[in-house]
Each structure stands twice: as C-alpha cells, then as structure tokens.
Amino acid sequence: MQRIGVFVCWCGTNIAATVDVQAVSDALAKEPGVVLSANYQYMCSQTGQDLIETAIREHALTGVVICSCSPRMHEQTFRKTVARAGLNPYLLEIANIREQCSWIHKDRAQATEKAIILGRAAIAKVQLNTPLQAGQSPVTKRALVIGGGIAGIQTALDIAEAGFAVDIVEKQPTIGGKMTQLDKTFPTLDCAACILTPKMVDCAQNEKIRIFSYSEVEAVSGFVGSFRVTIRKKARYVREDVCTGCGLCTEKCPQKKVPNAFNLGLDTRRAIYIPFAQAVPKVAVIDADYCSMLKNGKCGVCAKVCAAGAIDYTQKDELVECEYGAIVAATGYNPIDLSGYDEFAYSRSPDVVSSLEFERLMNAAGPTGGTLLRPSDKTHPKTIVFVQCVGSRCSAEGKGKTYCSKICCMYTAKHAMLCREKYPDTDVYVFYIDVRTPGKNFDEFYRRAVEEYGVHYIKGMVGKVSPEGGKLKVQASDLLDGRQLHIDADMVVLAAAIEPDKSARPLATMLTASMDTNDFFTEAHPKLRPVESPTAGVFLSGCCQGPKDIPETVAQASAAASKVIGLLSKDSIVCNPCVAQPDELMCNGCSSCEKVCPYGAITYLDKEFRGPNRTTLLRRVAQVNPAVCQGCGACTVACPSGAMDLKGFSNRQIMAEVDAICR
C-alpha cells in the first residue's frame, strides 16, 4: 500500500495569492494513498526541506508529491531532500502550480481547481513510480583525438597538460595539418611555422601523448567512457623506431618526378620523402604509387644508403585496438576542387592558383623559396587579381557550397598586403562581393590593406578569365563604379571555398555522430554546447564543425579539451536512470526501436526462452545500453508490441496522468 505525502508550497505569495493552498492540500489529502498533506511558505527553504525529510521518516512515506514551482527549477533540490530522508529520489513528482498555474491564471477559484487537478495527476503518477538507480559506467582514462592539425594538436596538448593520456591519429605522415602549409597568419602576420612547429614538438615530447601518424580510424564501438577503436597504421615501409630522419634516402632516391603533395603539386619530390623539414615524427615514408622497388622489385637505393637500416619493403598495414573514454573529432577541412570553375581558367592556366597554392608560392620553404614567381614561366607577376567567394555562398542547386567559408576575406587581405609589401611595383586587385571581417583587429587589418598598402578592392565578381598571350584576361564588373573592367593580369588567385575533409563522413557513421548536409559535424546545441557532439563522449574541435580561422580553432580545441578533461577526471559516469528498458518476454526482436534510436543504444541478443512443453526457444531480443541511452523515448512508440518502455515516463505513468487530468 502506498503512503504518499503531499507538500503544497505557497512560494510566498507567488502561489498563495492566486491558489488557495489550504484548499489544495485539503483536497489532495483525500486522494487514494495519500497519508499526509501539508503546506508551507517556502518548501525549498531549509525549514521546508526539513519538513519534508521529517515527514518521510515519521510517516514512512513511499512517495512524495510537491506542488510548487516548475520541476525545471527545483526538481534536483527536492530529489536530494528526498534522498537525505532515505527514500529513492525518483519516488518524487512535482506538480507545477506556479509557472503553469498561479502565474498564468487570475481567477482564484479556477487556479485552485487546476492546482488540485495537477496535484492529482502527480499523485496518480507517483503511485506508479519505481525506485530508479542511476547507473554507473566506468571511464577509461585515455582520449583519442582524430586529426593532427592545429585543432587536434591543441586539444591533445591541453588534455595531456591535465595529466591524461591522449592519442592523436593523423592520416598524413606528419602532424601539423593545413597550418604547416601556410606562410603568414592574419591579422598579426606571424609566421605560421614559427608558432606551430613548437607545438608539434611539444606533442612529440609529451609522454602523455602518443602519435599515430600515417594512420586512420578503422572502426569504433562502445560508448562514452569506454570506446573501443581500431586504428589502421598504414605501411610506410620505413621503421618508425629506427629511422633517424637524416633525409639521405630522400636525396638519393632516383625517382624524382613525384608531385609534391605538400606543395600542392607545384614542384616534385622523391618516392621516399619526409613531407617537410619540421615534420613530426621526422620519419621518412615511401610513396608506394611511385616507388619502383615496391612496384616492380627493382631499385632498393634507399635501403642501401640507409645507415640505420630502417627501410623495410615488406612492411604491411597494422591494426591496433585501443580503449578510450572520450573521442575528439578534429578532421579539418580542404579547399574544394576548383576544376569545375573553369570560367576562371583554373585548369587551363598554371598561373591561376588557389589561395592555398598561393601560400606555398609565398612561403620560404615553398617551391620558389619564397620568391613570388608565376608557375608558368617563373617570372614576377606584376598584376595580380584575387577573386573572392569561389564556390562559397552558392545556391543549393548549384555546384558550390551554400555557406560562407569565413576565412577567405581575411587571408585574401593578407595575401594582397604581403604582395604589395614584398613587391611594391605590383598592382593588386581584389574582387569581392562583401568583405566580412568580424574579429578582433580584423577590419583594421583589411583597412590597412586598402589604405596603407594600396590594394584595389573592387565590388563585383569576376565574370571570366581567359589565358591569352601569356596574360590572363580578366573580365569583371565594378558594380560601384558601373564599369565593365578588362584587366590583363599575370596571375589570378582564387579564394576557394573550404569543405570538411572527406574522411569526416565515414567517421561520423562510425561514431554515430550526426552531420549536417554539408558534412560538417553537428554540435549538441548550436549555442550552448558548441564543442560537443549530440553523441555522448564525442567532442568537436576545429573546422570539422564549421569553417573557422586559427584563433577560433584553437579556442574551440581548448574548449573541447576541457570537456574531455571534465569527463576523464571522473572514475565513472552517472547515467540518467530514466532510460528505455525492453521487456524481453514481449520483445519481438523486430529492430523497429533500433531504427529510430539516435544514439545506437540498442543492440540485439539471441536469448533462450522457455517454450511450451519444456522446449527452449532462441529469440532475438533488444538490449538497451543504459550508459548510451539518453531517454528520449522514440523507441517506445516505434515498438509495435509495447515491449519497450521508458523508466520514469512509462506508458502506465503517462496514462495515469492522462486519466487523472481528464477525470
């Protein structure tokens, strides 16, 4: 037999002014199962809470109903109160008679009547409440960061700084990501390498950090606190533990015609290579597509010259399995492929380059040693045209991206400024649609490009670029001046839209993390939880969540790290006990629930059941992982047999509320 206590709060006059609290407590006292009905000025006060605690003990209450403010306000407070008195905290229901009653209604009689009905519904529900135990799930004290660009590096360093082990998985042979390819960074014009490479070295030297370079995530299972991840370490044909990074092999390799991916194909490298001087780890790797030893067994020069004996042509991909408590996606971005933009003659002229290629052409470690030369004839360009928004801000039906790539306005201003600074005799034109510079010192930077450096900013998109007689004929409109312009340029630089790395989509599937239509990872809440994925234990860092510049990326990387640290500092996670639970006897194993579960919390098990005449039957039944289930209840409605129910919001509980309200 239930022994329910009802406590009606006055909330000073907030409730008592429009609701006759005495009448409410009197009326509710008559409800079945109610053994005590009291009212008090402030239930949430110390005295009020003491009143509840004492009553629970003295009357051996089995359930508590508090008629007060919204449960969103004080449900947690009162759960603790109830727990202090030794009652399960989930044997409590709150009737919201303030926000949804006394504050809404003016008529005292009506408000009082409604408060009684809401109280009755809570009593009807609490009758069916069951004690719930918040589950505990252990936390593996190691994090995985997928992607070793500036985002991944910063996240890993911060996590390691807090004392937790962290692994970085990077698909390239070195960490560093896009930032290694940049020349200077806006708006301060520091050299990208100067600020990045120390961080890369920190990663390598930090004993808490393991770097899986030239590796990819192959499979992910498990859930928050205990993910199980398979990592594929791709064969580099060089023993990482033996190679000293001396680079002799990369000088002696006879295969010289390999397009250098680090310089975006603007020059060549050998078949065995170290991506760049400050690579981490500084270990050579053989490009199997070009190595003649690997292709047809002839050559072997690198093995001969390697004093350390690090070359191993028989190396195979290796699969490593590790456990992690948290995973951070930091898969970054790429500029879009510009071959669909031949109105700008990108594939017809080598002198039409993307902005990232331009970075390499300006970079001291780039193909031209930092002197800006046209790729076609290695001469100094005198007239340079920058085209903004190439492939950004397009309509959904078109070939480009619908979003603004965010970083282009600033890096174009940087490029224009650097050109004018290094080569004052060049004419630099920037064709823009809008110049977007929201950021600290950003607009000032852009204005300097215009005012101090004399860059010609022209509003209007370029209509066509055609290579002719060694020049690039640029046809555009100056919308403010009302003129059509024809410029004979030496070089055209296209600010290509950026898009998420292609590896992000399959990774999202493995992580059951959601993505938007552009393949950016979705955050748990666009404003309030910007670095968490809706999937518990998966966090987002950098451009994989949306276009952003370096300062923003680093800020988000540290934010993601702090979320990871918060998770890893717990020994176990307290789970929400209001999770789905299947009744195995009724479960058909039909997979309807699994199909609607946004978290992948449901799995199936073939289980033996007793059949008629002492037979046993093997039946497929659903299992809910309480650590993964977030308690939305989508499965409970999808379940045709009603085997799936939601603790704390069970079918019977809600039906009882409905009945009480409609009575």
Added chain:
Amino acid sequence: MVFSYFPGCTLKNKGARLDLCGRRAAEALGFTLEELPEWQCCGGVYPQARDEIATRLSSVRALDAARRKGQSLVTLCSACHHVIRRVNGDMQRDAQIRGAVNRYLQLDTPYEGQTQVLHYLEVLRDVIGFDELARRVTRPLTGQRIGAYYGCLLLRPSREMCFDDPENPTILEQFIRAIGAEPVYYAMRNECCGGYTVLEPGGRAQKQAGKVLANAAACGAQTLITACPLCMYNLQKSVGGELPVRYFTELLAQALGLEVES
C-alpha cells in the same frame, strides 16, 4: 546504328553544306540518319518563358516521333540541338510544362522526355569514338591549325545541355585532332557571335563576331569550324577579322576522303 534525324530549316537551304557533308560522313562511318517525316521548324530559339507552350510543340512532336520509332534523335545544327534538348529537359523535369504540352497535343501516350537527344558530335564522341574516327581518316588535315568555335548554344546552360564542360570544352578539339589537324585554343571560342541580333540595326553582331575572329587569328588559327549556320554567317560577315570559317562536317567529309558536290 540508326538514328532519327532532325535537320532543321537552315540545313535545307543556306546551311545545306553542314547537312550534306554530315550525312555523307555518317554513311561512310556506318551510321544511318533517318530524317523524321514532316518535321517542323524548331523555332530557332528556346522559349525561356515558362508559360510559352505553343513554341515548344514542334520540338515535342519531333521528340515524340523519334520515341515512336524507338530511336535516339540526332541533330546537327547547334540551334535546333539547343532548342530540342532543352524542351526535352522541360518535358522530363517541369510538370507544369509537361502537363500543358500533353494536354494540347493529346498524344496516345503522353510524352515525358523519354527520347535521348544527341548532337552529331556526341555521336562521333560517344558512339563512334574519336580514336575510331582517327583510324577511318584517309586524308588527314595534317599541319592545319584550326580553331574550334563553340559559341553559346551547344554548351550553355550546362545543367540542361550536359554537352561538355561549358568553360573548358574539349569535344571540338578532340575532333580536330581526330581529323589530323592541330587545335588552336583561344579565349573567345565559347563567346557569343551576336546571334539573331544581326537583324538589329547598328551592326553589333558584326562587331561581336569580329572580336571572336580577331582573337582566334591572334592565337594562330588558320581556319575556324562551327556547327551553327548563324555563327557561320555572323563570322563571315564580321567586321574586324578575317579567317575562313567552315562547318565541322565539311572538314570531316574531307578528312574521310569524300567528295561532296557543292
């Protein structure tokens, strides 16, 4: 290989060489062009206004006739190709136009864009193959520097025409190589010749076409080829440039060693 063939008005008259050489080359290459019976003029320009129905009907009649024969429909004139291809697209994608046209035509089976529309050049590229064409060439045009003039109608809008890369097309250059000549790239190969504005006073079309010719000549072209009688006319009448302009089928027939009477 048998195709339905829509020649169009101009090819029966001023553009007869385009048609005649095309047919003769087809015979030599082993595909048959069956002229549709009782075809009507395509209208010359595609009606961009979505509520223009009457101007779409003749194209749909041609498309439906090819469907009834179970054949793809081949065109040679750029303008006819443009109009018929786009109207076919309307019939596939635009329910409003499809409904209105079918209500008007009252065909036994409503036409919903089932016919495949091919340009003669697409037949060369996708059915015969330029490698095969090169093998069939008996009198290669070795040493000739030829500029491909695409104009507008074959290429744009590329979402509807799906003919070639609209900004960097290659099909005519591949053709030029296949007949043994050397293609010349020039900026204005996909720019407008002035089109029907030739009937407007002021000589704008002549000026526009002149720019094309001057650009091609500056880039070293000795001859231009085109698939469009109106482009041909405008280029020939242009002001400010002088270059011989030929239909691509004329050079095709020549390379295949065919003597085509004028």
Added chain:
Amino acid sequence: MQGVKEKAIELLRSKSVDRVVGWKAGEFFYDLTPAVFTSVPEVEQSFVWSVFCAANLSKYLIAESRRGGKVAAFLKPCDTYSFVQLVKEHRILRENVHVVGVQCAGMCDMETIRSHGLSAVTSVAEQDGALRVETLYGARTLDRKDALGEKCRTCKSKKLAVYDELLGEQGCDEDNGRFLEVARIEAMTPEERFAFWRGELSRCIRCNACRNVCPACSCETCVFDNPDSGLRNKAAADAFEENLFHIIRAFHVASRCTDCGECTRVCPQHIPLHLLNRKFIKDINGLYGPYQAGADFDTKPPLMDFTLHDPEPSQAAVRGGGV
C-alpha cells in the same frame, strides 16, 4: 497453376526440406486453412491447391522457421511481401525457409460466388481459364475475375518480392485502383465518414480474427494483452474501446502492413478493415513518397524514417489526398 502439390511431394521425397507449409481443407471444401505437412502420404492425402488458397502462409513461418530443419512454403505474390517484411523484422529465419513462389490469378471467395445467385455449391474448379461451379441445382460457369475476393480484386502486384524457385512466371505491379475506395471515403463530409465508420466498426465483436491472421500483428504479446500497456481488456469496457482497438492496431502496423488483405478476408462481421491500413499506405505514399512494405530487405519503413522537410501535421489533410 499445375504442379503445386507435386512440388510439395517432390521436396519432401527428395528430403530437400523437412516440412512443407501449404493448405488443407477445413470444414468445407472452400474453407482452406494453412497446414504443415511432414510426409509425402500426408501431402497426398490432404494437401489442397485450389482457387480458394487465399490464406497467407507467411506468418506461420515465424514459428516454422525456428523449429529446426528446413521448411518449404508456397507463397503467392502478395504473400511474399509479408514474408520479406517478416524477414526484415528478424521474425522469420530466412536461411531455414525454401520459398516456392507461386504465380496467382487471384483467389476466389465463396461469398462473391454466392453473390451471383448461386447457392448450395458443391464444387468449384478451374476449367479452361473459367470457373465451373457445381451446385445441387446444376452447374454454371463464371469468369474467374467475377469470383475473386476483395483482396484479389484490388491486387497490388503479381510480382513476387522473393522466391527460391518459381512456379509460373514472374509478374508485374498491377494497378487495380486499390485506393479508390479510400479516396471515396476521403471525399465524404466528416459527418458521412463518421457515420460510415460507426456503421462498420459497431459490428466488431472483438473476436481478434483480424489480429490473429495479420502477418504484421505477430507480437509475442499484443499490447492489448499486456497489463502494463494500459490497454488490456478482454471484453470492451465501453464503446470506445473497439474503435481504440482498430485505430491502434492500424497505427501499429502502419508502414509495416503490406496490404495483404487478410484482415478483411477473415473478418466474420465483414468489416472492411483493410480500408484503415490502406489509408495509412495512401497517406505515406502521398506524403513521403511511394513505399511498399516488404518489397525489399533494406529500405527503412517510413515511420522509422524522416526527412528534414516533411510536411507538418496541419498540412496533412491538404496533401494526404495525393496518389
């Protein structure tokens, strides 16, 4: 279709299967019921293949496919959809079933035959594409299509969704206007609709025949039998509960119902229950794109799927009328 019974014998004799699910005669020759045969003599004695084999055998395979050994089942085109849907829901173990697809010219219904003024029918047999009906008062020939049951008159498809071997030819989707009746009801005024359904559903005696025959209603325990569901009732406590039963049943099978028509076929009160299911199917087709439950093994059922721009509930009345 000749050779169905022979195929059953062959499969058992060659020991390629351990059991065969087919039909045998019930109380009357036209009242055929599903049956499991384990031996050749059993088949020879009681297996029946006739124009009355309307019963959908798929549901029986839930149990039979788990009984050990291999079971063969004769599935007509419409039955294969139920079969695929049940495999998709992991209810039937596909690997234990040998599906003999049987092309079908539509199954006959004694009520329909009687509606032609025939009574005391003693036998019905197919003869040269027509139906020869013997009665105590003499014989008559009917066109088979005039003798079909409701589910076959509005047959959706003669295309088998799955089979391991096929007797007869693979067929195509059919268009027999199965949504016309739904559209007719939709076109009524709300008052007329209410009156129509009140007339139909008030006849329900809660015999559960519809639920028991329905391949989609294969739950281990039905919500209506589950004390925790808040719905359990043996006899209806009040008038509303019959309606509740049928609405909820229709909702539970929505986007899983293959429109096999068994519910209406078995209803002793002749309630056109399929019109509830077809309403859902018609709405789903119109609102979310054409979907046929059981047509394949992978497509997500529309109620377990969504798109970002689905119509709002308030638009449903306007848009649901399509297709």
Added chain:
Amino acid sequence: MQVNSEWKPTIVAFCCNWCSYAGADLSGTNRLSYPANVRIIRIPCSCRLNPMFILRAFQRGADGVILCGCHPGDCRYTTGNYYARRRMTLLFSMLDYLGIERARTRVEWVSAAEGAKFAATMNDFVQTVTALGENRRLEDLRCKA
C-alpha cells in the same frame, strides 16, 4: 450541438521537457495568460508521445489534445521531433478519415524562448475546441443502436 456558455473544454497539452515545457514555464514567468482548462503533461521529447495517450485522453473525456515540441532541427535528442511529426501527421489524418474533427488535435513547435507563442497557441486552441463543443465522437464511435 448545444453550446453551454458555462462549458469549458478539457485540453491536454503534452509538452517536451526541453523546449515547450520550458516555453510554458516562460509564459508563466512573463505572467501571460491562457485558460485554466489547459493541463500540461511533461514528456521527455515529442517522440515519447504514443498515439495511445491521445486516444486515451479522448476516451477519458478530453476535448482537445495538443502536442508541443522543439522546432524541427532543434530537438534535444536530434531527431525525436522528426519522428513525432510523421507519427502525428499520419494519426491526425487517420482520425480525420474516421470523421473525427481535425481541429481537436494539433501539433505546435514551441521553443523555450517562445513563452508568448505558447500562450497564444493555447488561447487559440482553446477557442477552437470551445467552438467545436464537447467531444462526443471519440466516445461514441461505436454506436450500440
């Protein structure tokens, strides 16, 4: 139907905990008003709403049922309201097919910030249902004539 001026419909509002329940709280905090015959049941997400609950409410005498959830795209559980939207779309269409007034059922997306929308929605819904009068059809669908 006789409309008694004193008669007030019973309205059950199912609100998702994260958006609409908070929106309802906000309309209280802002001291907006809507009729007292609206009673709210808190559910974790709009996708928790089983059609059975709606039918049960009607069975037990509710005159109107409304579901409020997060705006599509804003679901706390990412996708819950998309499922709810399909389910309710089909259910309401079915009720309509059975001759039950559509206006007695409604789905409205109300965010935690839309206190005013919550109050306005409830005022409008109560008005609509009041005009329809008492719910009889759902109780009387089977007539024991």
Added chain:
Amino acid sequence: MNRDLTQTVARIAGVNPRACMRCGKCTGACPAYDEMEYHPHQFVSMVETGRIDELLRSKGIYTCLSCFACIERCPRQVEPARLIEAVRVLAERKQGADHLRPQDIPARLDPDMPQQAITSALRKYRR
C-alpha cells in the same frame, strides 16, 4: 513600384530574383555590356524592386544576346537572362508592341542570311 508585375515576371521566368546576392558575376560575364543601359545585376534588382515599367521601355531587352553566360555563371541560380526574356515577353504581349514586324524584314535581309536568323529574330522580337 509594381509588386504584381514583379510576381508575373518571376513566374514567367521561373526563377527567384530575391535569391540574388548582388555579386555581379552576370554583369562581369556579359558580352553585351556596352549595349545595355541596365546591366544584368541591375536588371535583377529592378525586377525585385518592381521597376518593371522602366525595364519594359528599355532597349536592353532587345540587345541581350541570349548567350546564357549569366545563366551559366550565376552562383545563386537567379539566371538574369530568364528575367530579361520574361520582361521582353511581357512587353511584346501588349498589342502592337512588336519590336520587329514581318514587313520590316526584307529591308534587313541579305541573300546569304540563314533562315535561322529570321525565325529566331521573329521569335525574339514579336509576339
């Protein structure tokens, strides 16, 4: 300002002028730039703001070459040439508003001119 006409033009053209982000790529690409008093991006803007009457009087609707460069390159699928065509059609649908009459043709004819030029011009320039 004429909202109804804006809607009519958008309906005939089948494109949405409001999708324009004023990038001017159309105008940058236009080969008839010098011949048009309103350039493609202005044309879009004028349709959107209802200045259709001015456009109806504009010579530019007859000098657009229908080369489709603006359609091809428009990143927002506004496709100015469709709007220009819609306004032109609107102008010519008024009685007696033909830009080119059949009787004008002989004077402009030249013996080499292809039939296609005449039919095209008639289609473009008169009802």
